[in-house]
Amino acid sequence: MGDLERLPVGIVGASGYGGVQLVRLLMDHPSVEVVYLGGDSSAGKQFSDLYPHLGHCVNLTIEPIDLDLIASRCQVVFLSLPNGLAYQMAPTLLSKGCKVIDLSADYRFWNPETYKAWYGGERNDPETAALAVYGLPELYRDRIKEAQLIGCPGCYVTTSLLGLAPLLKQGLIVPDTAIIDGKSGASGAGRTAKTNLLLAEADNSISPYGVTRHRHTPEIEQICSDLAGHEVTVQFTPHLVPMVRGLLATIYATLRDPGLVREDLVTIYTAFYRSSPFVRILPSGTYPQTKWACGTNLCFISIEVDPRTGRVIVMSATDNLIKGQAGQAIQCLNLMMGWQETLGLPVVSFYP
Numbered sequence: 001m002g003d004l005e006r007l008p009v010g011i012v013g014a015s016g017y018g019g020v021q022l023v024r025l026l027m028d029h030p031s032v033e034v035v036y037l038g039g040d041s042s043a044g045k046q047f048s049d050l051y052p053h054l055g056h057c058v059n060l061t062i063e064p065i066d067l068d069l070i071a072s073r074c075q076v077v078f079l080s081l082p083n084g085l086a087y088q089m090a091p092t093l094l095s096k097g098c099k100v101i102d103l104s105a106d107y108r109f110w111n112p113e114t115y116k117a118w119y120g121g122e123r124n125d126p127e128t129a130a131l132a133v134y135g136l137p138e139l140y141r142d143r144i145k146e147a148q149l150i151g152c153p154g155c156y157v158t159t160s161l162l163g164l165a166p167l168l169k170q171g172l173i174v175p176d177t178a179i180i181d182g183k184s185g186a187s188g189a190g191r192t193a194k195t196n197l198l199l200a201e202a203d204n205s206i207s208p209y210g211v212t213r214h215r216h217t218p219e220i221e222q223i224c225s226d227l228a229g230h231e232v233t234v235q236f237t238p239h240l241v242p243m244v245r246g247l248l249a250t251i252y253a254t255l256r257d258p259g260l261v262r263e264d265l266v267t268i269y270t271a272f273y274r275s276s277p278f279v280r281i282l283p284s285g286t287y288p289q290t291k292w293a294c295g296t297n298l299c300f301i302s303i304e305v306d307p308r309t310g311r312v313i314v315m316s317a318t319d320n321l322i323k324g325q326a327g328q329a330i331q332c333l334n335l336m337m338g339w340q341e342t343l344g345l346p347v348v349s350f351y352p
C-alpha cells in the first residue's frame with residue numbers, strides 16, 4: 001500500500017453494537033477505508049437509517065452477505081456476528097486472500113472440544129481454526145503481527161486476563177484460588193431485545209447470572225493455564241449492572257508469598273505492562289471506575305493486598321465495547337498491518 005492509500009476493510013454484522021463501534025472508530029482511522037457493510041435482517045438498509053447520528057458522515061448501505069463480493073472488495077474483514085457464524089465464513093474469506101478478525105467466540109479456543117462443549121455446533125474447519133491467533137495484544141503481540149486470522153477475546157475475559165496475567169506469569173498466587181467478580185453494562189448483551197435487558201427490568205437493579213456456568217470461564221482458564229504453564233481453574237461470576245457500557249472485574253487470589261505488599265505488586269504490574277500503551281496501572285490506593293475507560297481502548301488496573309487474609313485484590317476496568325470488543329479488534333489490525341499499535345484508537349474519555 002502506498003502512504004496515501006487506505007486499506008479497504010469490510011464489517012459483517014455492521015448493524016450491531018460491535019459493528020457500529022467499528023464504523024465509528026474506523027471513520028477516524030487514518031489508514032483504513034470501510035468499503036463494505038454486511039448484515040442479515042438489516043440488509044438493504046442505509047446504515048444511517050439504523051444510526052441517524054452518523055448520517056452526516058457515513059453514506060453506506062448494508063449489503064447482503066456475499067463472501068465472493070466481500071473478498072473482491074476487502075483486504076481485511078471484521079466479523080461481528082453471533083457465535084456460530086464466523087466459522088462458516090472465515091475459511092472462504094481466508095482462501096480468497098482476506099485477513100479475518102472475528103469478534104465472536106468461534107476462533108478463541110485452541111481445543112475444538114472446548115468450543116463444542118460450551119457453544120455447540122458441528123464444525124468442519126479444523127485447519128482454519130488451527131490458524132487462529134488469540135487477539136489479546138498485551139499477551140500475544142508477536143503472534144498477532146504474523147496472523148491472518150484473529151479470534152478476539154470476550155469482554156469479561158479481556159478485562160479479567162489483563163488483571164490476572166502478571167500474577168500467573170510470575171507465579172505469585174496459589175493456583176486455583178482466583179475468584180473473578182465481573183460486572184458489565186447491558187450493551188454487553190448486544191443490540192438484541194431481551195426481557196431482562198428492558199429498562200423496566202434492568203434499571204435500579206444488579207443481578208448475577210451464569211453462576212458456575214458462564215462460557216467465559218473456559219476461555220479465561222485456557223489463557224490462565226497458558227500463562228501459568230499448568231492447568232488453572234478460576235471461579236467466575238458475571239453480573240448485569242444498570243449502565244449502558246463499561247466492565248469491571250474485581251479479582252481475588254491468595255498470594256504465595258504473604259510478605260508481598262501492594263507497592264511490590266504495583267512495581268511488578270508496571271514492569272509487566274511497560275510496552276502496553278493501553279494498560280494504565282493506577283497509583284496505590286486509587287481504584288478504577290468504568291466511566292474512566294468508557295469511549296477509550298484503555299484498561300485501568302489497581303492492586304491492593306490484604307495482609308489480614310493474605311490475598312491480593314486486583315480491580316480492572318474497561319469499556320466492554322471498545323477494549324472489550326471493537327477497539328481491541330482494531331488494535332489487532334494495527335499490529336497485523338505493521339502499523340503503530342495505537343493508531344486510530346481513543347485513549348481519553350469524556351467525563352462524566
Ligand SMILES: NC(=O)C1=CN([C@@H]2O[C@H](COP(=O)(O)OP(=O)(O)OC[C@H]3O[C@@H](n4cnc5c(N)ncnc54)[C@H](OP(=O)(O)O)[C@@H]3O)[C@@H](O)[C@H]2O)C=CC1
Nearest residue numbers: 013015016017018039040041042080081104188190191325
Ligand atoms: N457486546 C459486547 O460487549 C461484546 C460482544 N462480543 C461478541 O461480538 C459479536 C457481536 O456482538 P454485538 O455486536 O454485541 O451483537 P449484536 O447483537 O449487537 O449484533 C449482531 C450482529 O450480527 C448480525 N447477525 C445476526 N444474525 C445473523 C445471521 N444469521 N447472519 C448474518 N448476520 C447476522 C446482526 O445483523 P442484522 O441486524 O442484519 O441481522 C447484527 O449486526 C458477538 O459474537 C458477541 O458475543 C465480544 C465482546 C464484547
Ligand SMILES: CC(=O)N[C@@H](CCC(=O)OP(=O)(O)O)C(=O)O
Nearest residue numbers: 104105154155156184185188189
Ligand atoms: C451483559 C452480557 O450479556 N454480556 C455478555 C458478554 C458477551 C461477550 O463478551 O461476548 P462473547 O459471547 O463473544 O464472549 C455475556 O455475558 O454473554
